[in-house]
Amino acid sequence: MSETKKKLTTSWGAPVGDNQNSMTAGVSGPTLIQDVALLDKLAHFDRERVPERVVHAKGAGAHGYFEVTNDLSQYTKADFLSKVGKRTPVFVRFSTVAGELGSADTVRDPRGFAVKFYTNEGNYDLVGNNTPVFFIRDAIKFPDFIHTQKRDPRTHLKNPTAVWDFWSLSPESLHQVTILASDRGIPATFRHMHGYGSHTFRWTNTDGKSVWVKYHWKTDQGIKNLDVALAEKLAGENPDYHTEDLFNAIEKGDYPSWTLYVQIMPLEDAKTYHFNPFDVTKVISQKDYPLIEVGRMVLNKNPENYFAEVEQAAFSPATLVPGIGVSPDKMLQGRLFSYADTQRHRIGPNYQTLPINRPLSGTNNYYRDGNMRFDGNGGRSVYYEPNSFGGPAESPEDKQDAFEVSGMAANTPYPDNDFYTQPGDLYRLMSEEERTRLVQNIVNWMKPVEKEEIKERQIRHFYRADPEYGRRVAEGLGLPVPENV
């Protein structure tokens, strides 16, 4: 029996008789505007692109699940963490930060590590990176920072002068800069890197008791990084190297996995800890707060359609579920606004109704209308609240967790300016070979910087972290070793 193909149709479902030849006036005459199938096809094509993400534009995604291996319900009432063995579907997107959608994967850049948990109480997004810290610690600096990472407005080229000017004038970046310039700055694949929530978050249990939490995803594949020369070669030969690696591994059944750990800090410790635990440029010592296992995530299914699932995926640190909240980290606070704001612009105001973003547990609310509302728009159901028609009602037991605030409202800086202890400790932890590669990477990166004053200012920061670190960078750049810093 021969298989009957479905008829090709226009966007309004009418059959298309000829998809190879447009309708012309005579054999060699101009094309007729009344060829409505042609107009339809071209008009749709003209709108195929949505704006790429303003950061983290290039990425790859996969589906999988998260399974709880340790009962931490004493700390959080989050339903998906409620008992050992509980499985929750996830969608994960890995990315580079600064490059455009078509840029090379094997560049020196942090990697995004965004996880969407489709829990029974709505979606929970853990939108982190492969580094535990960040370059800055106040959201108000983020647009300026990203400008230096993107292209120069005149030359449309990457501009190392802007990069190092900003970093040297924002010394809180030193910790992340040291990580980025180290071997970990270019992971071998997305599968061979850890992930971090980076910020401090808040967990609250059923008794209303809260703790501060840091998340760590440890790769079960082990850490592997790329040698610089190989990374550069791959960037030319196969700019999609990491995307391809993830896809192929999953396709052949070699499913990557990560174990999730948390550090738990009692709420009151934050007041007396030796630095502000909401400062995302610092790590909280695992000696003080050891890692506790939570569960394991396995990625076992590739997307069926890249645009629908990866490009339209919308992660946000504001996508929270009961039992998980935020801290006063000023970066995190800014992020609570930025993600959904850009997503409303990037993919439209109803982006949460797209299949990849829609909670599996459903939504019941009174949001109506807006561009591209294609899910029935609540039908004839009651469209306001309070109402006398049995519409969805608030649940007082799910009120946001209360917390205490005090003090003056002001543009207050972070209280401490110790930008040097942790990067110095990291430098001192490295082997001689790792230090040599770190310094070489920095020297190569800083060489093209146009102003000596920028280089000298940055060298002073390295020197303050560790005199040897500063001296070796200075020598590599042929500049004087700082004194009296």
Ligand code: HEM
């Ligand atoms: C105030 C600081 C920050 C702001 C304003 C900000 C803003 C943004 C924006 C607007 C996007 C694009 C989202 C989209 O189009 O869907 C994005 C993506 C992303 N950001 Fe941030 N970001 C900040 C800091 C951070 C930090 C500290 C991390 C990690 C700890 C991070 C991780 C990510 C990741 C992983 C993505 C990509 C998500 C995906 O795969 O779709 N960002 N960020």
